[in-house]
Every structure is written in structure tokens, then in C-alpha cells.
Amino acid sequence: MKKMVVGIGVLLCLLLWFSSCGTRIDDAEQPAGTDLLEEEKELVEEGDNYIVVGISQVGSESDWRIACTESLKSTFTQENGYYLIFEDAQQKQENQLKTMRDFILQEVDYIILDPIVETGWDAVLKEAKDAGIPVILVDRQVKVSDESLYTAWVGSDFHSQGVKAGRWLENYLEEQGRGRDKIRIVTLQGTLNSTAQLGRTDGFASVMEEHDNWTMLARRDGDFTQTKGQEVMEDFLNTYPDIDVVVSENDNMTFGAIEAIEAAGKTCGPDGDIIILSFDAGRAALEAMAEGKINADFECNPNLGPEVSRIIQKLELGNQVEKFQYIRETYFDPTMDLESVIEVRTY
Amino acid sequence: MEDNAVLQMRNIHKSFPGVKALSGVDFTLRKGEIHALMGENGAGKSTLIKVLTGVYTKDEGHIYLDGHEKEVQIRSPQEAQKLGISPVYQEITLCPNLSVAENMYIGRTPGAMQNWRKMNKDADKLLKSLDIPAKATQQLSTCSLAVQQMIAIARAVDTDCKVLILDEPTSSLDEQEVEKLFKLMRDLRARGVGIIFVTHFLDQVYEVCDRITVMRDGCLVGEYEIKDLPRVQLVSKMLGKELDDLSDIHGEYKSYEKKEGELPVFEVEGLYSNAGIKPFDFHIDKGEVNGFTGLLGSGRSECVRAIFGADHVLGGKVKKNGKPVKISKPIDAMRQGIGYLPEDRKRDGIVGDLSVRDNIILAQQVLRGFLKPYSKAEADKIADEYIKLLNIKTASADTPIKSLSGGNQQKVILARWLLTHPEYLILDEPTRGIDVGTKVDIQKLVLKLASEGMSVTFISSEMDEMLRTCSRLIVMRDRKVVGELTGSDLNQTSIMSTIAGGDK
């Protein structure tokens, strides 16, 4: 037993010594030195040829997220000159922290982080900064004491989505000749206090302020889910018999709302009683639009990959980048050629 | 009484609900002797030992230690150990995953810390002094069974024991191991320890013991010096000569007439299994009742288990009506028309929670196959028929079998096999632990079945039963077939002398 304990100790020491040796060689500023093991040589070469990117993704909880992952993965390919290390954090900050530390240890060139929550990132971001690794945030934002801890953020401008929706409604009503009519609106809100909910609600509200004839009958939390959306919509229909517009802050709730409206014997869409505005513009929603059930859908673009890649290329050349980079987003309504849009839709 | 007695038990009574296990048993153990406690199953040996070691509390009687100055009450195994009474059981009651030294000292040294060095030193010293071939630091499971047994003894000895009880310590040891164990026992005897030795092996008794106490049916038969009791007499004392109303049931049934040229129903050549029996040959004719006899542990059950495929058969041939058949699992045997009533009713026979009806139809249902269950009505009819036929006393066919008495449980198992209409029925101790009336019923039934052409192998610890029912006896000793008796040889004397072997 005693021998064993000693043996373990010796082995552990050897392991640590060996590993620190490995790094010392690395540090000796002779990247292709003769002392290097073959494998290490390859690695160094690999490092030279490719830009090594580590991605810590939240998980794969929604279609949007999966599409986002897909976009990132298809951007950072070896053909495009990247070497990608991807880690799925399964909805846990704990895992993301661990992944980040592994990336720092591996000395990747860039870290792309889709943070699951807004807080608790100070320490690890500082470690990355100390290690000289730029961190690019995607989709969600973080709350940190020092904004210089990360290099850039790429994501959707939820506020502008809301504004876009407002403007679209404005135009649409004008075209319909209802510009002066009294318009009664209800909103199915997303999970309260989520970035998307806040942005979309505020954005739409900012347009509303300009129109005295628009009334917001009610705003209720639909939790971004279909079932909850349906429940809330049923309630709305019972309370307010004369709804003109439904603003639904994501597609899932929209589906619920459509069910509720149809169950109540009303119709919706361009030819229906109720105007429906939706956000996200997922494939299923566009199909529903093609069937004439949705008036307009405002895109929340998951194709973040190319934008992130652009930022990295700029950084590689030593250029400055903008801190907040909004992704280009559009909207869809039945006036467009929906079929061809649906065809190429990735999510 | 003797001055050098370390232990005296006087007039011990113990009964369990419905059974008188011990009635007025006396037992004396002297300093420095090896004392064999003999008797067939159910004689009361183990009850006596459990009373002595505090597992059971006696109903009546006195136990004295060190002469008769000191009467003691033994209420728990711990108390018994404190008084210097240490049992070593047949199944090793040590922990196989611990080291030898730990097994010797665990649970009986003071303090919260484990002093390995001291313990190993002490253990090595003790092992050496007892000449046990084991190292203190060895893991127990790496020792042979004999050594493990010895270590258990060493542990017992080290607790300053005066009375060492060895309950069938040799049943799983080979000859050399037994020899080692005996050497240790003799050493201990020389040190003045009184040893109670329970065994079924006669040779061993005569090799190592000084004195024998024989018990039968919960009563003391007598205490003898080893030199005063020849083997044959010992066997006859153990088996007793019970005379009851069955003296001549043979005549009631005509034995089956064997036709010319008829091959044996079953024939076995060189069969042996992983249960430790030596290869044996055996055959049985149509309508014949034969039996395996021998003391408990002689391998008689293992033989029939091998025939039935209940143990893992390692080699040998089985032929039915002259044609070879393959029997590797019980279901094979059943398909060939063999039925087997196992020795341990509770463990291998009854399915306790199931009703009498389900227990009766079980084997036949397995034979009929998965997709052909009896309907409720059929099952009821069959159950009622057999309950009536065998006179099973049960409240209804729905009663769980475990709430029946032993004899009635046995009849249910018997009914189970009769329902399969076997050509060959093996009954292993069908009469054990059941009342005399039922015993007679079962014996009569066996003869009736045989007269109808069924072949039956009947195993019993009771000689009389065997003599009454069997026309041929295969005698076993030490897991070997040592003789076969028929016709006029079928009498107590010859059986006993064959069982005893050695001196006649």
C-alpha cells in the first residue's frame, strides 16, 4: 500500500513535470524548434495555417439556436481558413465557463460565446483578455463591470424589429385606407424581461406613440410558447370582441393565437378580421403566411456566422471593429414571393 | 459428575410451534476432548447447538460451565462468545474481502483506530503457532476453504474459548484439507480446548474423536467412548428402529411384471455434475422402485439432481429405453418424462406465495408451453381432483401454499409431478419433516404408482421407509456409489455395514 501511494505520487509529479515541460518548449520562442515532438509540430503548423476559433454555444433548445449553430459551423470551416472547436454547453453556465477555460488553455485565436445568462462572466472574460484572446459575443449580451473585457457583440436588434413592425403596420393601414380609423391592438409578449421581449415591446411602442388612433388594449406574457399563447389569446378574444391587430412576439405564440382565433370563429391574415404581426420568421410561420394566416413576420436572423467571420477578418488585419454589430434583418409579407423564400429558409 | 467437564447441559427442552425439537437432552463436554455430536437430520443437533450459542433460548434445563459451579444463561451469540463458547459454522462466516488478520480481529478489539502493524504481528504469531498456512496480510478470499475454516477457528481460539463448536466444517473440504484441519483440532485438544464436532462423515469421526453423543428425534440416545461403539452400531443408533404400522405395506400392491427383453427406462453411464459427485452408473426398469441411500452429504441427492439436469452436468451419458437422450436442463428431463421432487421443499419446491392450485399445475403448464394455459375451470377441476386424490388438507385451492403444513405442501408438490404423468419419478426425501400419517400415505402412493408401471427412485434418511418401498438400493459414501443391494441383502444390517464401510 505504502509503495502504491508513493508510486501514485511519483507518477502525478511526472505528469505535471512532463506537461510543464511541454509548455516550456512552446514558450521558448522557437515555434518549429528541433525539440518539438512530431505531433506538436503539426499543431503549431495547424495554428499557423488556420485561425483557431472556439465556440461555446448555449445548447440546442430551439430551432433558432440550431440554425444559429449551423450558420456558425458552416462559416468556420477549414476551407474558409478556420479551425473550429465547438462546445455545446447544454444550457449550463458552468459548462460554458469550463469550455472557456479550456479554450484559453488551448490558446485558441478567437472565442465566440453565446452566453446563457447575463451575469457571472467577469472572471473568465478577464482571463481571456489576459491571455490575449479576443472574445466575440453572439446573440445574447452580458453585464460586466468593464466593457473592454469583450471585443464585440453580434446579434439581433430587437428594438429595431419592433420599430419595423410598427412602420409596417403604419404603411399597411395607410394602404388599406384605415390610416385614420381607430385601431385596437393586443400584444402577446415573450417571457418578461428577456432581451427579445424588451426590445420588441419598446420598439413597437415607440411607433405607437406617433399614432393617437392606435390603442393598446392589453399586453400579456405568453412565455414564447404555443400553448401559453393560445391561452392568452383565448382570454383576449373573450374580453375584447373587437381586436384589429395582434402583435405576437414570436412565431410559436402566433401559432397558438391563430388556433385561438379560429376556434373563436374568427379569421385572421390579409383576408381576415384580424391583422397578425409575428416575429422570428421561422419556416413554419412563413408557410402559415403563405396559407394566408399571417400578415407580416419580422425576421430574427440566426445567420450570425458570416458577420462574426467579417469581424474576425477585420481583427486579423489589425483594424478596429464596432463594439455592437447588429445583424441585417428583414421582414416578410404576402406581397413577396414566399415560396422561393421558404425554399432557401434554413430554419 | 466429572471434574474435568468444561460444559454440561442438563435436561434441555426446546419446542417450536407444533414441534418438540429437544426433549430432555443431556450433554457433557470434557476438557481437552473432541466430542462428536451425531444424528440424522431433524435429530436435534443443530437446535442443541443453537441453544448453546444463544441463537435460541431454551424452554427448560440448565447449562453449566467449568464443572457445575457456574450455571449460565446464554441469551445472545455475543454472550456465548464472552463465556468462551465459539461456534464455527459450515458456511464460512468471515468477510472474504478483508485480510486474514482483519478477519481474526475485527469487531472484538477495543479502540477506534486500527493498528495494522500490531494486528498483523499478532495474527502472524497466532497463525504460526497453530500452523495455519496463511499470511496475515493476505485477502481472505485468496485462501483455500480449509484455510478459511482454520482462520475462523483461529479467531475462535483467540477469544479465549473453552468450548469450540465445529458445525460440519469438513463438508466442503478435500481430503488433504481435512487432514490439515484435523491436525489443528488435535493441537487445540492438546491445549485443553473442548471441541464439539458435528459431522456426517463416519470416517472422520473415527479418525479424530474421543467420544460420541448420538441424538435421534430430539432425544438423547446415549454418550459413548469411541472405542466402545463400532461403526455399525453407531449407524443403527443414529437411524434407530422405528416400528410403526407400516411393517408390511409391500404386500398390498402387486409389483409390476417386467416383460422379457424390456430395456431399462432410464440408464445412466458415468454421469457427474459440478456438485462434486464422482461419475456413477445407474439404471431403472419400468415399474421398479429403487433408492439411493447413504448418510446425508454422501451425494445421494446430487446423483438424482444430475439425472434431472438440475445441476450443471459435466459428463456422462443418459439413455431412455436404450436410446441416448440429452438432458442438460430440467425442462429436457421433464420432456423425457422425468419428475423430480426436490430435497429442500422450501427452497426448491414450493412457490410460496402462489396458491395451491397454481403450485399443482405449474410443472404441467411449463410442459404444455407458454400458449396453452389451463382455463380457470380446468385448473380448478385438476386442483380439486388432486386435492381429493392425495387428501391434501387445505382451506381451498386458492390458499397460498406457504400457509399449509409441511406434509400437505409436500403432497402438493407430489401432485404437481403426478399431473405431468411421468414415466420416472424421483422423490428426494419426500417424507422429511412431515407427520407419520402422511409418510404412510406417500409410501403407499409410491408403491401404487410403481404397480401401475411408473419407475420411482425414492430417497430417504429413514432406513425403514427405504426397506419397505424399494426393491433395490444403491449405497453411497463420500460422494461415490459403493454398493448395490437387492433381494435378501435388503436388510438393515447389510445396509448399515455398506454405509459404514471400513470395519465390518
Place this chain on the structure above:
Amino acid sequence: MSKGFGSKMKNISDTNLLLTITIVVFFLMYIGAMLFLGEGFLKPQALFNILNANAALIILSCGMSIVMITGGIDISVGGVTALISMCCAVYLDKAGGSVAVSVLIALLIGLGFGLVQGFLVAYLEIQPFIVSLAGMFFARGMTTIVNTEPFNVANEAFVALKNTRIIVPGMGSVNRLGNYVDAYVEIGVIVALLIVILLFCVLKWTKLGRNFYAVGGNSQSALMLGINVKRTKFIAHLLCGILAGVGGFVYFLHVGSGSPSHASGAEMNAIASSIIGGTMLTGGVGNIIGTFFGVLSLSTIQNIVSSAGLDQAWWTGITVAAMLCLFLVIQSVVMAARKKGNVK
């Protein structure tokens, strides 16, 4: 060395044999990873990161090993950890409590689970699995009753403690900016190491520890040998509960947040670590050092799997289950082989 190796193999105890297998497997795996995957494994900090991330698991696995050595099992540890994280987080963040009291809360919760489960298993002789399954569900349910949303703790004293780093001298490395970065471990690692050493000593050099082995080896025999089997089992579950308390707090200290989904699957990882570390499911065989290496092996293999490009989330679960299956088979094969050898 080679001379008499066979006999040496025969004389080595089951516990030490399985321990050796574990350690050898771990070192082979780690060195293999260093050689072929390089990068992440080539700095000492890689090992320390594994320790940092798994300090809590080490502690939980220690408790699990003890229970398993006595022949029981406790699958509630993950749930208890989540409950502790949530309670402490709520207490620190919403009630503005002190760190010391939160440690106490953690220990009390662990103790509570240990007491109740130990009593039910040891004295009422209910299957440990059912008891701890109920314990697991109870703890998980309670966690969401305490608070449903995940949140980070902002309590300053706590965050300071969480960010405290213990520098390991001489193990640092120079990063690509040319700065020397110290190697460090978190406080939880120190706690875990202390517990490993402490429990190793308890199992090796105290009567209590040896009783655990005896009860697990053969509880009937242990009773005959004069050991209070019920009390021993009770203490084992109690210890496991307390260790779940400590482990729960260390986990909380590492993640710094409360969430109902915290430590999901931790019970499985703890069981897997124990088994990989050479603890037998059947009881009586096992070693805390082995458990320690079991945890390291498990997370190393997970790192290897993700470094090797199997980046999808499901691989983690499948890897753990596969490792568990593999080691169960190794155990049964090795043990069967030994038994065969002994009988002859």
C-alpha cells in the same frame, strides 16, 4: 518486477487490484491525450482545470463510494447538491445572509438527508435505491419550490470567496502575449483533497472504516463477527449525506448560482466514478484514492471526446454510460477470473 508477478497478482487484494487498474487506465489515457491531442492537455493548468471543475464531484463520489462499500447506493446526491445550491443562493442573494451561515445551511441539508435516508435504509431495512430515488425526487422538487429561476449570486463576500485562487507555484506557463500566468486551483479543490485524504485514513486506519468493508463484504458474517451492522450502514449513509452537503457547497462555490437544473446527472457521474475507481457494486471493495482517480478518468475521457471533435452534447451522457458499462464488465471479468484461480 516481472519475477513472481503472478503470485504478486494473486496476493494483492481485490481493492488494490481494481485501484491499480484505475490508476493505470487514467495515466495511460492522460498521457495518450497529451501525445495525440496536445493543446489543452500540455499545460499543468489543464489538470488543475479538471480538478477545479470536478472538486464537488470528487466529494460526492467519496460519499457514494463509502455507501457503495457497505453495499448500498445513494442516488440523491445530485438532487441534494441542487437543493443546497438553490437554498444557499437564495439565502445569500435574496436574504443577504453571510457566507458562514450558508455553509451551515449546506451542511444541515446534507445531514438531514443523511439522517433520514440512513434511518430508512439501516433500521427499517428498505432498499437503499428506492429510498434515495425518493430522496432525489424530493430534493429536485424542493429546489424548484424554493426558487424556479436560475440566477447568479451577487453577494460580494461570496463572489470574493468564489474567485479566490490558490496559486500552485512553479506550474504556471507563459501565454502568447509573453505574460507568465500562474497555475491555480480553487478553494473547492483544497477541500476535496483534504476530504480524500481524511476519508482515505478513515477507511484505512479506523475500526469504523474497516467495518464498512466488513458489512459490504458479507453483512451476515459481519454480524457474526460482532459488528453492529445496522449502525454501520446508518453511519455510511449519514456520512454520504454530510459529504453531499460539503460537495453541494463546493459545487455552489464553483458555479456561484442557483438553478433547478444544477448537478443534473451528478449522481450518475458519482456512481460511475466510484465504479471506474474500483468500487464494486456488490460492496466490500473500493478505495477513496481510486474514486479520486475515477473522477479524473471520467472527466479526462469527456475532455478527450470533445477534443476529438465529438462536440455534440449527447456524447457526454453516452460516454459516461459506456465507461460505466465497460468498467462493470471489466470488474466482473477480473473478479470471475480471480475466483476461478482461487478455486483451483
Place this chain on the structure above:
Amino acid sequence: MQTNETKKAGASSFLGRMVRKQVMIPLAALLLLFLFNLIVDPSFFKIELGYNSAGNPVLSGFLITILDSGSELAILAIGMTLVTAATGGQDISVGATTAIAGSVLLRVLCGTNSRPETLQAPIIVAFLVACVVAMLFGAFNGVLVAVFKIQPMIATLILYTAGRSIAAWINNNELPVVSDETLTYFGEFIPGIPIPTPFFIAVACMIVIGLVLKFTNLRLYTQAVGINENSSKLNGLNPVFIKILSFVILGLCVAVVGLIKVARISTINYSVIAKDIEMDAILAVALGGNALSGGKFNMTASIIGAYVIQCLTTTLYKFQVRSDALPAYKAIVVIVLVIVSAPVVREKFNAFMAKRKVKEAA
């Protein structure tokens, strides 16, 4: 044994007679729950006929909810009862294997495209494939238990952890959505029939198992193996096979549950589908008065037990208990159940009753 039995019967003859009818246990629990709801809020029993979005008549109300959502549990209880009876242990991987079965089903229905316009295979084919896969996983559990002699709960712990990951793996972690109406018939309503389809499926399963128990020896074999393995071996049974068979049957039940679960939402969520259902299924078996240590079983009681659990769940939901918090309440029920049925407790209780009787007599 015998005397013990009679003593018990004597000690509480009335109670004994009541309890002896095993079906009484879950029925009494059900009654208790109904009574509670009747007193607190009789609207629990209200059943309404309404029309759903497709304009079909549907029944709604808490009782319908119980019948509807209890279906999965009732089906699983069937398999779980058999596994419990044969092995004396429980399968805790049913939730995870349900995820696998559902995933396979969707994979076959959707092919390589996660959003197919039309089904890539008939539902029946997909269901059969799911059945085969679920049965294979059941057999895997069974082999670990029967051949390698690992305790059932530990053996199934492997799939309990890996199952949901495997399910995600089968579909490449995509969340396929089936737009075909027919699939929803299995999880919701068939047009024109106001009673939810899962209830019919559950009834069909009950009828099937009823017929199987009537026309095969499954009950006898399983019970014999569960009560006395030695004896059943000597009676020609193959305990290994019977145990694996019980796990395979459970696998079949799991596949059916997977179909219902997937049909309910036309898609799958790997980490949530059939979550914590293993606990409920075990609870159903226990509530049915079946010994968790195996042996005799009463299928009817188990199934009623399942509906009791669902009734409890629905009642708790009605009182605004969050679904995440439910396990805590159920865990308490489990603990109370196992304590009451623990042999040690029973012995003590009987001794206590006997003492009291002696006192009364004196």
C-alpha cells in the same frame, strides 16, 4: 410461517379482509382523492362538451384530463408490474427509453428532413420500428439483469442517463416536426369522437394484456420466477428468459407511450418528454398493492394505481403546484408507502397490535 400468518389474520381480521382484496388499496386511494376534491372544489367533476379548433366535439374537464394524461402511465404500469414481479426490481429507464422510442418514430416519419411536407413512411411502419428498437433496449436491460445479475435499478441506471442523449443522437439533435394531421389523432382526438384517443390506446393495451394473461401462462411463469427462482428452474422454467421477456414487454409498452407522447405535440423535446415518469410508474405499481420485491402481482390494481397517481398529479396542478415541484410531493407519498410496506415496520406493527389485543383481553 403458518403461525405468523394466522396471527396476522387474527390481529386485524376486518382490516385484513379489506386489505386482502388488493384492488381495494388503489380504489380506496382514488376515493380519498375524489372525496377531497369534492369537498374542496366540486368543479373538479365538471365535464363539458366543447368544440376544438378543427370544429370537432371534444370533452373537457379534470376527469377527462385524468383519463387522457393517465394513459401513458397506465400503459407503463402494465410493463412495470411485470418487471417488478419477475425481477423484484424496477426499471428506472422508462422515461429515457420513451424518448428513444419517440425519437426513432420521428426519425422514420421524417426521414432525413426534419420538416417534411409529407410523411416519409406510414405511421404504422414507424411505430413498428420504434417498437423493435424499444424492445431491443428492453432486452439490453434484461440481459444486464438476468445474465449479469446486476440489480435492476443499477442496470437500468445506465440507460436512464444515456437514453435521452441517445434519443437526441438518433435525430442529430434536430427537433423534427410532423405536420401530418393523422399523427395528432393518436395524441389528441379523432375527428368526431369527443374522448381523447390516448385513452382508447390505453384501453386497447389493457385489453391486450388482459387477453395475454388469460390465454398464455405469462402470469404463472412470471410469478413463479419472481417468488422462487430455484423452484421455477426445477420446474423447467428458464428464469433468465422470463426476466428478459418482462423487460421486452416493458419495452413494447414504452414504444406505445412514445407514440402517444410524440403524437400529442407532433414533435419531441428530448430532455422533457416523459420526464419523471419512471417514478410515477413505480409508484403506480406500489400503490396497486404489489410488493416491490417481486412475486405476486395484480395487474388491475396497478392500472388503477396509475390513474390514482394521475389524479393526484391533476389535483396538485389544480392547486397551482408547478410541474417541477410535483416530484417533491410524490416522493413523500413514495416514502410513506415504502415505510408502511416495509417488513420491519409491519412486524413491529403486528407485535404492537397483538400486545394491545392481549391488554384488551385482560
